[in-house]
Amino acid sequence: MKKVIGRKRFICGGIALVLVAAMAFAVLSPIPAAMAIRFAFREGNAVPPENYEDIASRVEAFKNLRYPSAYKDNLADIYVPKGKEGPFPVVLWIHGGAFVGGDKRDVEIYATALAAEGIAVVCMNYRRAPEAKYPVPVIQTEEAYCWLADIADTYAFDMARFALAGDSAGAHIAAQFAAIQSNAVYAREMGFEQAVPLETLRAVLLFCGPFDVAKIGKFSHPLFSFFMKRAAWAYMGVSEWEEPHLSQMTIANHITKDFPSAFITDGNRMSFEEHGRELAEALEAKGVAVETYFVSLETDEIAHEYQFIMNTEAGKESFQKVVWFLKRQADF
Secondary structure: OHHHHHHHHHHHHHHHHHHHHHHHHHHHOOHHHHHHHHHHOOOOOOEOOOOHHHHHOOEEEEEEEEOOOOOOOOEEEEEEEOOOOOOEEEEEEEOOOOOOOOOHHHHHHHHHHHHOOOOEEEEEOOOOOOOOOOOHHHHHHHHHHHHHHHOHHHHOEEEEEEEEEEEOHHHHHHHHHHHHHHOHHHHHHHOOOOOOOHHHEEEEEEEOOOOOHHHOOOOOOHHHHHHHHHHHHHHHOOOOOHHHHHHHHOHHHHOOOOOOEEEEEOOOEOOOHHHHHHHHHHHHHOOOOEEEEOOOOOOOOOEOOHHHEOOOHHHHHHHHHHHHHHHHHOOO
């Protein structure tokens, strides 16, 4: 009997030690939280519009094309209008996922709907944290752009009408890349060339993005704050990431009057609405053309990444505004 009790105590003690070690690892490393976020993002949340079959029939897709990169996960999907003559204006889309998760396939439905409007859409993957650290996704955005310029004739791209787009973390990457192209001082600080001729960068579409780094982990929900702080730690590579990266990664610090016309939107629940509204105000103060889509909580409750749920009123209205913005403001 004593041997059985001793064995049980040994097993329980071992389990307790494992749990303590796991908890310590979760506190002392961003990897457990990053992997949990990646798992949560594995399926995406997109819902197609009611007439999606008809929309998809008007689009041709080329999947898993490899763009030249110094880093892994350098694949992209291209969506172009079917049966139409180009050249087509081009949107390069950077997916979200808190810098640690997500995939280009999450954008497939939205990209298909945009392509049906006569726009070529390229959705890129990039090396995510913690395997790659900041600013690798920004570097890969430049690599993907250079690839698009090289293959423009093959896919009938009009690179003189080019736009950037991103959702969630991808919106931050897209906005940062746009700031690099439109601010020579910032480009030098980041160690980047200005790869995109400024007159060709017609617009940037920013969906549900965290643009103010100081506020990334400041939410009323403590669990959400915990995971956002760990995602930032994984991306930036240091636990005290505010000090080395706060100023450089906060988009409003680096915008100029030459920043491209911007469409900015966000949900109003568990998202970054304050970031989007403040960035829109900062851009307008610089004289940049800005179009926004925000919905008050009194009108409707709209979640993070709502734009991909395309059978809702907010999803439909937002998409129509995006198309109108591109065609009116960016000559798409």
